[in-house]
Amino acid sequence: MGTVAILGIGLALSLAGCRPEETGFFGTTEPRHGPGELWMNNAGEPEWLDPNKCADGNGGEILWNTFAGLVQAHPATLEPLPEIATHWEVSADGRTYTFHLRPSEWSDGTPLTAHDFVYSFRRLVDPATASKYATNGHIFRGGAAISRGEAAPETLTVQALDDLTLEVTLENPIPYFLHFLTFYSFMPIPRHLLEDLATRGIDPELWTRPEHVVCNGPYRMTEWTFRQRMVFEKNPRYWDATNVRLERVRLAMVESYTTALNMYAAGEFDWPGSNTSLPAEFLDELARYGDFHRHPYLAVYFYWINTQAPPLDDPLVRQALSLAIDREALVAHVARGGQIPSAALVPDGLAGYEAIPLPLFDPDRARQLLREAGYERPEDLPPVTLMYNTSEGHKQVAEAIQQMWKKELGIRVELENQEWKVFLANAEQMNFQICRMGWTGDYADPFTFLELLTTECGNNHSAWSNAEYDELLAAANRESDPSRRLARLREAEALMLEAQPLIPLYVYTRSQLIKPYVRGIEGNHQDRHPWKHIWIDERRPDRDRQPAPAGRPPAPPRPPAAVHPSAAAKEKAA
Amino acid sequence: MKAYVIRRLLELIPTALIIILGSFALVRLAPGSPFSSEKEIPPEVRRQLDAKYGFDKPLPEQFVRYLGNLLVGDLGPSTKYPQRSVNEIIADGFPVSLTLAGVALVWSLLVGITAGIIGAVRQNTVWDHAAMAAALIGISIPSFVLGPLLVLLFSLRLHLLPPAGWGDLRHVILPGITLGTIYAASIARLTRGGMLEVVRSDFIRTARAKGLSERLVIWRHMLKGGLLPVVSYLGPAIASMLTGSVVVEKIFNVPGIGPYFVDAAFNRDYFLVMGIVVLYAFFLLLLNLVVDVIYGFLDPRIEYP
Numbered sequence: 001m002g003t004v005a006i007l008g009i010g011l012a013l014s015l016a017g018c019r020p021e022e023t024g025f026f027g028t029t030e031p032r033h034g035p036g037e038l039w040m041n042n043a044g045e046p047e048w049l050d051p052n053k054c055a056d057g058n059g060g061e062i063l064w065n066t067f068a069g070l071v072q073a074h075p076a077t078l079e080p081l082p083e084i085a086t087h088w089e090v091s092a093d094g095r096t097y098t099f100h101l102r103p104s105e106w107s108d109g110t111p112l113t114a115h116d117f118v119y120s121f122r123r124l125v126d127p128a129t130a131s132k133y134a135t136n137g138h139i140f141r142g143g144a145a146i147s148r149g150e151a152a153p154e155t156l157t158v159q160a161l162d163d164l165t166l167e168v169t170l171e172n173p174i175p176y177f178l179h180f181l182t183f184y185s186f187m188p189i190p191r192h193l194l195e196d197l198a199t200r201g202i203d204p205e206l207w208t209r210p211e212h213v214v215c216n217g218p219y220r221m222t223e224w225t226f227r228q229r230m231v232f233e234k235n236p237r238y239w240d241a242t243n244v245r246l247e248r249v250r251l252a253m254v255e256s257y258t259t260a261l262n263m264y265a266a267g268e269f270d271w272p273g274s275n276t277s278l279p280a281e282f283l284d285e286l287a288r289y290g291d292f293h294r295h296p297y298l299a300v301y302f303y304w305i306n307t308q309a310p311p312l313d314d315p316l317v318r319q320a321l322s323l324a325i326d327r328e329a330l331v332a333h334v335a336r337g338g339q340i341p342s343a344a345l346v347p348d349g350l351a352g353y354e355a356i357p358l359p360l361f362d363p364d365r366a367r368q369l370l371r372e373a374g375y376e377r378p379e380d381l382p383p384v385t386l387m388y389n390t391s392e393g394h395k396q397v398a399e400a401i402q403q404m405w406k407k408e409l410g411i412r413v414e415l416e417n418q419e420w421k422v423f424l425a426n427a428e429q430m431n432f433q434i435c436r437m438g439w440t441g442d443y444a445d446p447f448t449f450l451e452l453l454t455t456e457c458g459n460n461h462s463a464w465s466n467a468e469y470d471e472l473l474a475a476a477n478r479e480s481d482p483s484r485r486l487a488r489l490r491e492a493e494a495l496m497l498e499a500q501p502l503i504p505l506y507v508y509t510r511s512q513l514i515k516p517y518v519r520g521i522e523g524n525h526q527d528r529h530p531w532k533h534i535w536i537d538e539r540r541p542d543r544d545r546q547p548a549p550a551g552r553p554p555a556p557p558r559p560p561a562a563v564h565p566s567a568a569a570k571e572k573a574a
Numbered sequence: 575m576k577a578y579v580i581r582r583l584l585e586l587i588p589t590a591l592i593i594i595l596g597s598f599a600l601v602r603l604a605p606g607s608p609f610s611s612e613k614e615i616p617p618e619v620r621r622q623l624d625a626k627y628g629f630d631k632p633l634p635e636q637f638v639r640y641l642g643n644l645l646v647g648d649l650g651p652s653t654k655y656p657q658r659s660v661n662e663i664i665a666d667g668f669p670v671s672l673t674l675a676g677v678a679l680v681w682s683l684l685v686g687i688t689a690g691i692i693g694a695v696r697q698n699t700v701w702d703h704a705a706m707a708a709a710l711i712g713i714s715i716p717s718f719v720l721g722p723l724l725v726l727l728f729s730l731r732l733h734l735l736p737p738a739g740w741g742d743l744r745h746v747i748l749p750g751i752t753l754g755t756i757y758a759a760s761i762a763r764l765t766r767g768g769m770l771e772v773v774r775s776d777f778i779r780t781a782r783a784k785g786l787s788e789r790l791v792i793w794r795h796m797l798k799g800g801l802l803p804v805v806s807y808l809g810p811a812i813a814s815m816l817t818g819s820v821v822v823e824k825i826f827n828v829p830g831i832g833p834y835f836v837d838a839a840f841n842r843d844y845f846l847v848m849g850i851v852v853l854y855a856f857f858l859l860l861l862n863l864v865v866d867v868i869y870g871f872l873d874p875r876i877e878y879p
Contacts, residue, residue: 047654130623131619148618205657226666228739254827255824258722259824262722262725268737421607421610425607
């Protein structure tokens with residue numbers, strides 16, 4: 001929306017008003033509240049606060065901090081750690097997990113049992129729940145059939161052996177299962193509350209409103225002023241409450257990123273939070289401040305190609321298009337967020353995966369491929385349309401690529417921007433030639449990206465279908481040896497990139513600002529930062545810094561690299 | 575007079591119906607669905623969601639049902655905020671937008687009329703030129719420039735007022751000024767123009783001849799005549815302050831209903847879009863009627879047929 005770009009004027013002005021040479025930081029450097037509090041932004045109201053139904057980042061931020069699942073992700077490495085489950089056993093075939101739960105309570109004092117997890121997992125896949133993330137429950141055996149309405153929810157292979165023992169059987173021995181289980185879809189649901197509301201004649205769908213809600217995580221909601229703020233207080237019944245440092249978290253619902261930045265500068269936020277992005281046009285300037293941090297993020301920016309529509313039905317043409325893009329220039333001059341240029345879909349180093357080495361830019365080879373495809377002169381090639389959803393950032397990338405294709409290959413490219421829902425409808429109906437997309441990995445495994453290209457995947461907008469590819473992925477998922485599994489996944493990706501049903505451009509990074517007195521926000525590639533690890537540091541070595549001398553500003557102080565948060569433009573949807 | 579008002583009220587019914595039908599058709603014919611996202615939803619889940627909100631029924635049936643609910647004051651559920659009804663959302667947001675428009679109105683009247691009087695009384699002096707130059711600037715600066723400028727000055731530099739948010743009196747000042755300034759500028763010009771028009775009329779000369787003090791002449795006689803055009807301007811101005819606060823509410827994160835005007839349409843939140851349109855349409859129709867009636871009081875030459 002135009003206003004968003006326009007709002008940027010305000011930030012430009014505020015940037016002008018506060019130079020790093022004054023304090024080294026962007027805006028205030030003292031907390032405006034006591035040490036037990038954190039003020040942050042959520043960038044918007046959540047759709048659902050029901051773990052089974054939630055499907056957006058605005059809800060996820062809250063669920064991760066108000067509910068506790070079987071396992072939790074390490075704040076820096078994301079490695080699965082015990083949470084409600086103290087330990088677990090895995091069967092030899094890697095399909096059956098037995099979790100042993102610690103005795104714990106819901107926030108209303110009701111004991112939490114394995115039955116609450118069974119209830120939740122069945123409810124997730126039950127079509128009656130109408131969860132947009134029902135597919136997350138397809139990892140359990142029988143889950144897919146249940147969400148298609150072909151089997152009863154009770155047939156899900158999840159059972160409580162006793163109050164504190166839970167056994168689940170998976171469809172495939174996937175190695176990322178425990179990590180996937182940290183996702184909010186798999187949090188327990190207080191069945192007793194939903195049933196109680198129903199008997200009292202209250203719509204059980206309203207169970208997450210603050211007057212009713214019962215949770216089992218580190219925090220519980222105590223105030224919800226719609227579209228203004230939510231307030232969370234420490235939940236004394238959380239099993240690990242003694243290690244929760246902040247007493248209160250105030251979460252604001254400021255949608256405009258530039259407004260959020262103004263509020264950060266004025267000290268109304270200690271941290272804009274994972275759901276707030278910094279506007280790309282100010283990144284270069286903001287990067288000069290000491291409270292600026294950048295981290296890789298598990299998300300890839302790419303272009304889908306409709307492989308059915310000529311002239312893009314020819315793989316040689318698709319490869320030529322990919323090779324004619326100067327990705328390094330694109331990242332350095334257009335995206336400008338320190339993104340990692342990539343011609344492969346799966347980011348390098350993801351869960352031990354070695355990225356497919358492909359040239360980031362090879363215009364000579366691109367021209368040669370186009371000739372091989374039978375297009376001796378560029379004017380032989382009909383014009384191609386590139387569709388993107390309305391956004392200043394997507395437009396700039398599209399314009400740059402339009403220029404590169406014109407310069408290197410002589411191809412005429414028409415740009416077409418569409419409002420998000422129209423864009424989605426056209427992408428779904430394959431009503432495009434090339435369209436932009438971003439994909440955020442749900443878990444740290446190459447499969448989260450490679451699954452996109454399978455024949456049956458509803459998110460595959462290339463119309464590319466390859467039986468060998470599908471079989472390689474299926475075989476990889478049946479494989480219980482991790483290195484053999486990765487090898488098969490890699491083989492599949494190589495095969496897919498040869499056919500080029502999509503053109504990867506870069507791996508996202510996350511840039512954000514954190515006040516110098518905020519501690520405990522660790523860097524990780526999924527940009528998840530549990531509040532329970534965050535604290536306000538009252539000892540401040542930087543507080544008594546000498547004012548910088550006039551003239552050239554000194555380099556702003558930078559906190560140790562390891563302490564820093566990740567986070568990317570969560571702009572899958574933006 | 576009474577008959578006129580009743581007839582006008584009856585005429586509102588077909589107009590309102592056309593507006594409701596038109597916006598219903600437009601929002602439902604737009605491509606996309608409230609439930610679409612970049613992640614595929616299983617078809618069975620999609621079917622359940624459509625059934626829950628009645629989107630699986632034929633459109634005419636949905637329209638009739640919507641009208642029926644509207645008659646009993648039920649604006650339906652929100653698909654984007656499923657924990658809330660459209661009635662709740664509007665009940666939360668509309669008083670906020672009204673408050674903001676009220677502050678903007680007071681600001682625009684105070685500043686506008688003062689500047690207009692100064693301009694008229696000190697016509698062609700430095701004061702007049704300064705007031706009118708300020709008015710010209712006020713009309714020319716859009717709210718998306720003025721808002722951030724005020725934030726920069728009063729929040730980030732002087733630390734006097736919060737840069738955004740809602741809650742207490744301090745939150746209302748900057749957005750109120752941002753929204754009201756453009757109207758203040760128009761009011762200043764109208765006041766000055768209106769006063770200058772009467773300044774040379776016989777009754778002013780008579781008033782002066784009677785020996786009335788200059789203050790009394792200005793306040794009791796000139797201003798009264800001078801404000802006529804301002805009053806007729808206020809009807810549309812109030813309506814546009816109410817409906818035109820989209821940008822100001824975004825900049826200052828004011829939880830009014832302005833932003834829904836755009837966002838609900840982008841989200842295909844069908845019932846919320848309709849609810850906002852119906853509310854705004856109702857207000858605009860009513861304000862137009864009120865203005866027409868007030869004209870009659872101000873100007874005896876107007877007759878109600």
